[in-house]
Amino acid sequence: MRQIFFFSLCLTVMLANDFITKEEYAKMLYHNPRGIGCDRCHGEDGRGLELGRYKDGNRTVIIKAPDITKLTFTKFRQALITKDHRLMPQYFLTNKEIKTLYYYLTKKRK
Numbered sequence: 001m002r003q004i005f006f007f008s009l010c011l012t013v014m015l016a017n018d019f020i021t022k023e024e025y026a027k028m029l030y031h032n033p034r035g036i037g038c039d040r041c042h043g044e045d046g047r048g049l050e051l052g053r054y055k056d057g058n059r060t061v062i063i064k065a066p067d068i069t070k071l072t073f074t075k076f077r078q079a080l081i082t083k084d085h086r087l088m089p090q091y092f093l094t095n096k097e098i099k100t101l102y103y104y105l106t107k108k109r110k
């Protein structure tokens with residue numbers, strides 16, 4: 001019984017809205033979305049990073065993570081729930097988390 005009480009107390013504290021700001025929460029999620037941080041590939045500001053390059057005959061192939069700051073929410077969400085990426089890992093984010101990440105990335109553009 002005491003454990004349940006303690007658990008719900010912790011939960012209340014964690015969920016309390018004024019504990020961290022929306023910006024802080026969004027930033028945290030972008031860097032630590034239960035898996036490798038989005039920033040590692042898409043960069044601190046979401047504008048994309050070069051991940052590597054290799055030579056294929058005479059041509060150099062550059063592997064990049066795209067800019068994700070200019071997408072519509074529908075496209076953004078679709079990319080996060082699909083399973084068929086070539087490189088990007090699959091995440092298991094809730095709708096609310098996807099919205100928070102979208103808010104974080106599009107807010108920075110201003």
Ligand code: HEC
Binds near residue numbers: 036085088
């Ligand atoms: C390992 C590197 C990597 C990580 C980590 C990563 N991505 Fe990606 N992302 C990519 C690459 C590369 C693509 C292009 C599609 C592909 O090849 O997988 C992509 C595509 C996308 C797209 C679609 C872009 C478009 O133009 O349609 C979105 C949106 C996106 N990523 C968001 C995120 C978010 C949000 C996170 C964190 C939860 C994240 N990515 C983490 C590498 C990464």
